[in-house]
Amino acid sequence: MSNFSQLGLSSSLLDALQDLDFKTPSEIQRKAIPILTDGPCDFIGLAQTGTGKTAAFGLPLLESLDIENPSTQALILSPTRELAQQTAKGLQSFAKFLPKIRIQAVYGGAAITEQIRGLKKETHVIVATPGRLIDLIKRKSVKLNNIEKVVLDEADEMLNMGFKEDLNKILAFTPQEKSTWLFSATMPPAIKSIVHEYMQDPVEVSVNTGNVVNENIEHRYALIKASDKTEAIKRIMDTEEEMHGIIFCRTKRETKALAETLNNDGYSADALHGDLTQRNRDTVMKSFKSKRIKVLIATDVAARGIDVNDVTHVIHHTLPDDNEFYTHRSGRTARAGKKGVSLGLATRNDLKKVKFLEKALKIRMEKQLLPTPLEIQSNRVTQWAKDIVNTEIARDISDEQWQQVQEAFVGIDKNELLSRLISKELKSMNSVASNEDINISEKKETKKPGKSTKEREKVKKVNGASERFFINVGSIDNVNKRELLQFICEQARLKTESIGNISLQKKCAYFDVEKKYAKAVANKFKGISLDGRQLRVNRDDGGGRRRYN
Template sequence: MNKFSQLGLSQVIVDNLEKLGFENPTPVQEKAIPLLLNQNPTDFIGLAQTGTGKTAAFGLPLIDLIEDNNSTQALVMAPTRELGQQIAVQLESFSKGIKSVNIEVVYGGAAITNQMKALKSPTQIIVATPGRLKDLINRRAVKLEKVQYVVLDEADEMLNMGFKEDIDEILSYTNEDRVTWLFSATMPNEVRKIVSKYMNNPLEVAVNTVQQSNKDITHQFVITKNNNKLAAIKRFLDLQPEMRAVMFCRTKWQTQEIADELGQLGYGVEALHGDLSQSQRDAVMKRFKTRSMQMLVATDVAARGIDVNDLTHVFNHTLPDQLESYTHRSGRTGRAGKKGVSMVFINPREGNKIKELEKKLNVSFERVEVPTLDELKSKRIHNWANIIVNTNVDQQSGDILNEVAHLFGNLSKEDLLKRLITTQLDHLTSGGGEEDNLNEAYGGSPDKRDRGKFNRYFINVGSIDGLTKADLVHYMADISGIERRYFGDITMQKNRSYVDIDSGKDRGISLKFEGIEIDGRAIRVNKDDQGPSGGFGGGSDKGGFKKKKRKDRPRPDKRRDGGRRSGRGRR
């Protein structure tokens, strides 16, 4: 038996819920729906976390309470357009077949003229973001005099986003005898002020509070330096390639920068923030929901309304300014009975923030270690091998193989596989100057080397030479004898690159590249502040590193003619 039928809902709604596959109400629905139906009219407060079924908790009784007339009777306000769209879609599915209920959703980022045209039809329920609704009121496209029900969904987040004045103005256009239903994950002082100002003896339901709703979420934290956070995150992504995650950052700039850097390294990552157009945001979310990417990097504001039920992880690159917002972040995972992980990356001086979170939100955090490079190797190679085995062979591969087969000489299958595996392992140990151990103790680790002391070097090799950043570091390390872990940031351009090298390890590196050629082009490596020194013309698309003989080579300070020396090549 469908338990929704026991809550007092009309038969047409119960039938719709059965068709949608809803049989058992969530705790907030089970408690809120009978109260809102039987105690009508009443002000109401629902305290529940994201993902607990709040939309149905207010949406089902709201639809049943709508009268058969053409006036706008209900207003639902949400903090973001994504959440507003999701609410409208759910309300429409709940009310299918009920001719007296028409629902329109309005939000910024879309043509206001189209929304004004839609609102000319009788609209009983309007779902809106505060900013756009205020614009429509000012254009006289919306009339709220007959609104009987106002729903403030995720009220705490709307106030965090600065909509307090907009809400005050909007509510001033409604009748004083309307009722207000407020839903929120937390009850900070600003929300209490709303309750005090606009609500009269509200009924309250508090279910799935922080400690209850997070029972399926494991809260973890990692201690690492700020400039090692991205390297640490990469290792978790490498360790669990099946992971689906959202990572939260504080600023739009940081969000885009991290997404760009991870994308350039080959990770399936995209950014979601307020500077994207609506069509761009929709496209990003579509790709994320269809599993075309592994991780979404988002700001708190942009992530409001994200409705993805199978997220395995939530990463907090930085903690939110208001610790209550951590509840919204972590609530993105651990939904629908599935387990999830919410991981916080802190620097050694932020341990007190974890303790504050534990105390304020009544959750327990587990400290975890960043995987070392050695721990990642077997996992990385295993995943890579599976990809190779399951790759469909391209029709052109045979012709290309015939062209390059002579380069492999008499290498056995085992020798060839060892070299392929080595190139994969290089990606774990190059391209970022990463230390093997990225973990820190509270207060920091004074024994670790100062990674801020780097010298920047120019090399006249770039992407046109068919190299990746990892290839370049591998080659430079091979020629110079400097271990790959002492290489830092790399900027690769078409025919040149810039490489940071530990200042304690770079002595004489320029001299070690004297006599090196790529297909007859002399290679030059020198400090960037010295400027490039000749021979920096376009690269070669053939690759083929060659090292000239060093025998009888004149000293650099005695060489005046700039001529090239000949000798046997070295790969």
């Protein structure tokens, strides 16, 4: 079936799909819609994120509603507020030419009194998060006794978020004679338990199971040192002019620190994490969807329920250990038939992980070389020059304006004028005029003979009193003192002058910090992961080897 008209949908829904520019049904839509419009049944749809599940259950659900019946006939349960909002919005757009149908979304983080007021009106479909629906049931503000269809959307995510008990409570309030439609990316044992308890002879459809990744995603990895990850992100943002991406970090502290660093350096970014209030979360998401910010930095948990169709890049600040996490992250891009890039920032220690992901997911991850700042500047200057050449000459330039500009440029020849213009453009760029290459090779470089140990360990003093710190990063992590210094300063937001001598050992290092900044250093590294392990930075208790007085 190559178009929606072959799926047995009414003309009202087909007209709405045409207005939405839905042309070709996805695989889950082709397989699910004919079954769900054929009559009452229990149904299991296994499909990855971004495969079109909302239309797969939403269109048949709307088709089945009795508009003349004022009672609530369908319930859709979603794991997050964002997904509930998006699902309700999607159903409303499908029901464009079915004006009598009313859909109400209820979720936490919003005024419950407003939602109660909305439910007092005629409501055919409720889209809800489990927690808020339980609250409404306790207040006797929602009636589920006439429900004919229950949809469990992203069922595995709901169970991962601890909603199993809430689901049991909610389903107990619905009639025994109803159709239950379950949509999930995976089928863990807890899902099978729900199937066994609440469904009878369900029809099962599987699409893109086994963590199969969207074919429209281009998979890449950049091989760099751990201390260069932030610099790598800046270079990617400088290179990809049209980038609208999500960067995944392991912890909320990492998201905050990265967003702060990027913003301080003039890059458009914001963080999404568990400490945000619902209002702040909504503000961040609104800014991201409207493209007022270029990248969204999020943890895996905070990103649940995000559904943005025009994400061009997914960047893995640290490659996940689980291939399912990689699939879910990557699935945020290349939606609605578009192309996308999934890029992992990898160290040499991650190369085995890259090979594992390739084998497990049957994908090919191409190595991407990151440009130097000088290369970025050169490309941008070239593009700037092309833009000027292609600029249409305004017809309303007055003789007075022309004369004033000519007088301003008297005595400046063409070469000098171009040099000044290029210099002005270079100053407006974020990157610095450095040609350092942060790409590294798969094999470790052999150390060149250099200064003696005594010279290398020469004490670097700081102003005033200092405190000594331990960090569980050493030469085994392929970093030298300069790189470690840069990493510490970047993370703690300190100048290099505030850091004293660094004693780099195989599995750890010790460094001195001006005493007035000691507390800041101790706090800035909490919750940070490095190459998949928890970073530890604390005051030295004297147990470390000191090579100098």
